[in-house]
Amino acid sequence: MWPESISIFVAVVFGLIVGSFLNVVIVRIPQGKSIIFPSSHCPYCETPIRWWQNIPILSFILLRGRCSECRKSISWRYPLVEGLTGLLFGYSVLLFGISLNSAIAIVLIGFLIPIAFIDYDEFLIFDVLSYSGIVAGLLLSAVSMNFSILISAIIGGIVGAGSLLVIRGLGNILFRKESMGLGDIKLAGLIGVFLGWQLTLLSFFFGAVLIVLVYAIKAVIRFHPRPDERYPFGFYFSWAAIGMLFWGNKLMEIYLNFLHLSS
Numbered sequence: 010m011w012p013e014s015i016s017i018f019v020a021v022v023f024g025l026i027v028g029s030f031l032n033v034v035i036v037r038i039p040q041g042k043s044i045i046f047p048s049s050h051c052p053y054c055e056t057p058i059r060w061w062q063n064i065p066i067l068s069f070i071l072l073r074g075r076c077s078e079c080r081k082s083i084s085w086r087y088p089l090v091e092g093l094t095g096l097l098f099g100y101s102v103l104l105f106g107i108s109l110n111s112a113i114a115i116v117l118i119g120f121l122i123p124i125a126f127i128d129y130d131e132f133l134i135f136d137v138l139s140y141s142g143i144v145a146g147l148l149l150s151a152v153s154m155n156f157s158i159l160i161s162a163i164i165g166g167i168v169g170a171g172s173l174l175v176i177r178g179l180g181n182i183l184f185r186k187e188s189m190g191l192g193d194i195k196l197a198g199l200i201g202v203f204l205g206w207q208l209t210l211l212s213f214f215f216g217a218v219l220i221v222l223v224y225a226i227k228a229v230i231r232f233h234p235r236p237d238e239r240y241p242f243g244f245y246f247s248w249a250a251i252g253m254l255f256w257g258n259k260l261m262e263i264y265l266n267f268l269h270l271s272s
C-alpha cells in the first residue's frame with residue numbers, strides 16, 4: 010500500500026518544481042515574452058542558469074541569494090513562490106487524497122499564484138492566464154464524466170463573473186469611478202468554474218475583508234495610511250479563493266448548522 014505520507018511528499022516536490030516554472034510565468038507574461046524559450050538566465054548579466062543553480066529553494070540557499078556570475082542579489086520572491094506552491098500542493102493532497110478534487114485544487118492553485126503575484130506587481134490580470142484557466146477548469150470537469158459537476162462549473166463561471174459585473178456596476182455608481190477592473194470579472198469566472206458560484210461569492214467577500222484587514226494593519230503601523238493607496242483586488246481575491254478551496258465547504262456547513270440551530 011502506497012502510504013499517504015509518500016503521496017504528500019511527492020506533491021510537495023512537484024509543487025516546488027511547478028513553483029519554479031511559475032516564477033518564470035510571473036516575470037515573463039507582463040513582458041510579453043515566451044514562457045518556454047529561452048531557458049532561465051540572470052536578469053542582470055544574462056548568464057544562463059545551470060541546472061544545479063535551478064533547484065527550487067536549495068539553490069537560493071547555496072548561492073546565498075546571489076547570481077554566481079555578477080553577484081547581484083536574487084529576489085526572495087523566487088524561493089517564496091516555490092515554497093508556497095510546494096506547501097499548497099502538499100496540503101491539497103493531505104486534504105483531498107489522490108482524487109479528482111486534489112487535481113482540481115492543484116490546477117486552480119497553479120493559475121491563481123501567477124495571477125496573484127502579477128496583479129500585485131502590475132495591477133493587471135492577463136487574459137491569457139484567466140482564459141486558459143477557465144478552459145482547464147471546464148476540461149477537468151468534463152473529465153469527471155459527471156454531468157452535474159460539469160453543469161456546476163459552467164453555472165459557477167457564468168454566475169461568478171455575472172455577479173461581479175453587477176457589483177462592479179454598483180461600485181462605479183457609488184464611487185463615481187472605476188471600482189474594479191474587467192480582469193477581476195474574468196478572474197471571478199475562473200474561480201467560479203473551479204469552486205462553483207457560492208464559494209466564488211464567499212471568496213469575493215473574504216478578498217474584501219483581507220483588504221480591510223491589511224488597510225487596518227498598515228494604519229496601525231504607519232498611523233497615516235495614504236488615502237490614495239491602491240490595492241490589487243485580484244491578489245486578495247486569489248488568496249481568498251485558495252482559502253475557500255480548502256475550507257469553504259466546511260465554513261458553509263458550520264454556517265448552515267448554525268442557522269438550523271438558531272431557528
Ligand SMILES: [Zn+2]
Pocket residue numbers: 051052053054055056076077078079080081
Ligand atoms: Zn548575474
